[in-house]
Amino acid sequence: MAIVKCLNFNNVVPGGMATLDLRTVFGNTLDRVIIKLSTGFYKFMLKGIRLKANGKIIFDDNGSHVNRRMKYRGVDDDADFITLDFSELVAKTVVGQRLGSIDTTLGIESLVLECDIAADAPTPKMEAWADISLPQAGRPERVLLGKVLGFTHNFGAAGKFPLNIPYGRQGGSLIKRIHLFSAEEGEGAIDAVEVKKNGVVVFEATKEVNDYMAKEFGRVPQPGVFTVDFVRDGNMGNVLNVANATSMAYFANVTKAGNVNVVVEMLDPMANN
Numbered sequence: 001m002a003i004v005k006c007l008n009f010n011n012v013v014p015g016g017m018a019t020l021d022l023r024t025v026f027g028n029t030l031d032r033v034i035i036k037l038s039t040g041f042y043k044f045m046l047k048g049i050r051l052k053a054n055g056k057i058i059f060d061d062n063g064s065h066v067n068r069r070m071k072y073r074g075v076d077d078d079a080d081f082i083t084l085d086f087s088e089l090v091a092k093t094v095v096g097q098r099l100g101s102i103d104t105t106l107g108i109e110s111l112v113l114e115c116d117i118a119a120d121a122p123t124p125k126m127e128a129w130a131d132i133s134l135p136q137a138g139r140p141e142r143v144l145l146g147k148v149l150g151f152t153h154n155f156g157a158a159g160k161f162p163l164n165i166p167y168g169r170q171g172g173s174l175i176k177r178i179h180l181f182s183a184e185e186g187e188g189a190i191d192a193v194e195v196k197k198n199g200v201v202v203f204e205a206t207k208e209v210n211d212y213m214a215k216e217f218g219r220v221p222q223p224g225v226f227t228v229d230f231v232r233d234g235n236m237g238n239v240l241n242v243a244n245a246t247s248m249a250y251f252a253n254v255t256k257a258g259n260v261n262v263v264v265e266m267l268d269p270m271a272n273n
Contacts, residue, residue, distance in 0.1 A: 001031070006128040015119035020128055022111040028132040029142075030102040031087040033113065036080055038125035043067045043082050045124070048116035051084070053102070053270060054109050059084065059148045062116075065263055068222040069179060072214075084113075086146035088176075088236060090218070096236035098133060100146025100176075100267050105135040107270065143269050144172065150263035155189070155254045163250040167264050168242030174267040175240040178228040180252065181261040189260060190226040192253035197245050203228055226252075239267060 004024055012018045022030070037043070046063030061069075063082060070085065071077050091097040104111065117124055136142035149167055168175050182189040193210070195203040205213070210228075211221035217232045230240045242248055252260070 001131060001133050002028075004130050004132060006033070006130055009115075009126045009128070012117065012124050012126050014117060014121045014124065016117050018115040018117055018124075018126055020113040020115075020126075022113060022130065025111070025130045025132050026104045026108070027135070028104060029098065029134065029136055030104060030111070030130060031085070031098065031133055032131040033084040034129045034131065035082045035084070035115075036127045036129075037082065038123065039080070040122045041124040041126075042079065045118040045121040046082070046115050047118055048114070049084070050114040052110070052112045052114065053145070054107070056270070057149075058145055058268075058270070059086075060150060061148050061263060065150070065179070065181060065261065068181070068225055069177075069263065069265070072179075072220050072222055072225070072227055074218055074220055088231070088234070090234050091231075091236050092234045093236070095139070095141065096234070098136065099141055099236050100144060101133065101136075102145055103136045103142045105137070106142055144174070144267040145270055147266050147268045148263065149266075150261060153260050153262055155252070155257055155260060157257050158254050160192075160251055160253045163252045163262070165248070165250050165262070165264065168240075168266055168268075169245075169248070170243060170268075170272040172269045173241075173243045173272060175242055175264060176229075176231050176236075176267065177265040178250075179263040179265070180226040180228075181263065182224040183259040183261065189224075189254055189256055189258055190252050191255050193226055193228055194251040195228065195240075196247075196249040196251075197240070197242075198247055199249075202240065203230070
């Protein structure tokens, strides 16, 4: 592993879209990007964070979600830093730790990070460093990228409702985690989730039980977030293989009407949408 300083961000201004060309990592495998923010420029002021590989979005989230997702994983919480992690630091094997890292020698021609800055961000400044490792030549799993994609789902009332997850049905797709963020940070609208694959229950838990079991494996559950974690024990072999399913069904028990932001962490070939 090595740490390299990235090029400078462009257009780091209030209300602007800052961009970072990650060409300096080419020829290596990109594990993580660590961004340093100036004092008073908070993570929630990053209203959108996108990584585009060859022009295709493979990471689409925002600063608040990234912060809580990384805190769940146990990544150090520092007000001045935000981490975009494509790897799995606490996986049980070396191969598992690099699963999802972006091997830039496998057809990556461009890699650009875009960050939407809030209009009220005070004199924002951003710097970035990349955590890189050697190319993964000869490893078939190198085709899998650690994608992060999401959408907003509206629940019109309290109760148990189906939740359509539009990711993972293409060949090679594997789901690591599904995060359900309540619209109001810190408040929980989801108190239970059920997942069925081919009609068989593969996950069924309340928020209380799910959080307790996650903490048994060193995870840090976040207020207002229900995390369905198929790899909470660090065994990457436990990912949910959705691509080989004949049917998938997701259900959420909702305590009140409103929007829920769904963010899916998955391992997916570059060619998939």
